[in-house]
Amino acid sequence: MARIVVIGAGLGAMAAAARLAVAGHRVTVYESGATYGGGVRRLTRDGFGFDTGPGLLHLPAVYRDLFVKTGKQPLEECVTLTQVDPASRHVFADGTRADLPNASRAGTAAALDAALGAGAGARWGDFLVRAREAWDRTRRPLLEEPQAADVTPLNRDPYPALKAGLLRRPTTTLAQVADRELRDPRLVALLGSYAWGYGFDPADAPASAAVLPYLEQTFGTWYVDGGIRALADAVYERCVQRRVEFVFDAEVTDVVEEAGRATGVRLADGRTVPADHVVAGAPVPALYREGIVGPGLPASRPETWPRHQPVRTGRVTLCLALRGARESGAVHRTVVHAAAALPTVTVLRPGDPALRPDDAHESVTVTATTEILPSWTAFAERMLTQAEAAVPDLRDRLLWQEVRTPDDTLLETGAAEVPGPALAGDKGRWLPAANVSPLPGLYFAGGWSHPGGGLAHAGMSGALVAGLIVEGADFRGSQ
Incomplete structure (x- = not known):
């Protein structure tokens, strides 16, 4: 039985902890804050509740697998999952609206034809066929297997973009794909919104x-009744059931290294905790900033540091407490696309009784990703203006609002930025840190490590780290 220390209690770190505990190891999680969940937080006030991190779940199979592998109760006995349908309503800059069904290729094509004109659905469908080729080519190396020591095969973009012009120039960015293959500015905006979400x-x-x-x-879009925080609660409870120990308000200040490998961690109170393996669930950039990289990753040799994506944007969330019931015909998620200087925002209206004081009120979150700004007041006001296209009489119904910014994300997770999923191409620039660090005995889990950010990807990182520790270098990923 190995002694394993986990730094941080985010979803990826807890997923690793539960799996390692089931394998017979003694696992202790040290979390600098007062609670678990990382960026998956809950704001409550006056009977209203809001998810201040992700609000929806994709690829729930990742957490189904976690619960199957770590206990008798399956995921659906611990949380209630509901498919969101329509998956999203899109309000474009010209006022056009389109409701896209959940996980229905034919339904999406029909909805786009009806909203944008004949042929729009076919263009989007043809694009998704090519996107599937990219998915099939990268699914295992980017999602289901540990990151290979040689990532050069992933340097080349797997998307089979259409070529145009006399010189048959290839497309290299998502914006170029949109302009060349979709043409309609509303379809271009639709594609761009999936990228901006990360x-x-x-x-x-x-x-x-x-x-x-x-x-x-x-694969569809899912809501967890009670909010995504309920998923974090369930994962935490599964860890406790598997006898994972949690120590909160315990900041790790260094990874201890002896004889060229990680042998424990040092806490802010001066204590040293020995370990056979250390799993760093804290964001990789935070490790750089705070110096929690140990002598094995010296500042004089930055080329030895794990990579992380060139993401410099953060998430802003407005938590809106509204008087009045949710109107008939309201949808769970609306994306309001940018017009002029206004940001593209995502408006979530779960209609969940657990998140409101009574049926005469409603809780709404409005989110946007943007570059890190020195002040957020004006940006939050522009977000509220955008959200009026999704919520009738929004300002008249508004009781109060709280604004959550990347400054809050920094305090809670150690990084202001929002990590995204691993992407191939662009000479490997969009690949996150490998789960195996350059310092033997130190592993990375969570959104800043392979296979990247997002609830599903973070859960996968926990599975990969557990497999690497339990099975060693021979581990080849999920089957």
């Missing part, structure tokens, strides 16, 4: 980011 600028993101809408529109 903080990826379509003008910079590789063409392989086409897998993001493919993943959602193929």
Whole structure:
């Protein structure tokens, strides 16, 4: 039985902890804050509840697998999952609206034809066929297997973009794919919104980011009753059932290294905790900033540090407490696309009784990703203006609002930025840190490590780290 220390109590770290405990190891999680969940938080006030991190779940199979592998109770006995249908309503800058069904290729094509005109659905469908090729080519190396020591095969973009012009120039970014293949500015905006949801600028993101809408529109969108925080509660409870020990308000300040490998951690109170393996669930950039990288990763040799994506955007969330009941015909998620200087925002209206004081009120969250700004007041006001297209009489119904910014994310997780899923192409620039660090005995889990950000991807990182520790270098990923 090995002694394993986990730094941080995010979803990826807890997923690793539960799996390692089931394998017979003694696992202790040290969390610098007062609670678990990482970026999956809950704001409550006056009977209203709000998810301040992700509000929806994709690929629930990742957490179904976690619960199957770590106990007798399956996921559906611990939380209630509901398919969101329509998956999203899109309000475009010209006022056009389109409701896209959940996980229905034919239904999506019909909805786009009805809203945008004949042929729009076929163009989007043809694009998704090519996106599927990129998904099939990268699914295992980017999601189900540990990151290979040689990542050069992933440097080339797997998206089979259409070529045009006399010189048959290839497309290299998602924005180029949109302009060349979709043409309609509303379809261009639709594709771009999937990238912006993770903080990826379509003008910079590789063409392989086409897998993001493919993943959602193929595998569906799900809501966890009570909010996504309920999923974090369930994972935490599963860890406790498996006798994982949690120590809160315990900041790790260093990874102890002896004889060229990680042998424990040092806490802010001066204590040293020995370990046979250390799993760092804290964001990789935070490890750089705080110096929790040990002598095995010296500042004089930055080329030895694990990579992380060039993401410089953060999530802003407005938590809105509204008087009045949710109107008939309201949908769970509305994406209001940018017009002029206004941001593209996502408005979530769960209609969940657990998140409101009574049926005469409603809780709504409005989110946007943007570059890190020195002040958020004006940006939050522009977000509220955008949200009026999704919520009738919004300002008249508004009782109060709280604004959550990347400054709050930094305090809660150690990084202000929002990590996104691993993407192939662009010379490997969009690949996150490998789960195995350059310092033997130190592993990375969570959104800043392979296979990247998002609830499902973080859960996968926990499975990969557990497999690497339990099975060693021979581990080849899920089967």
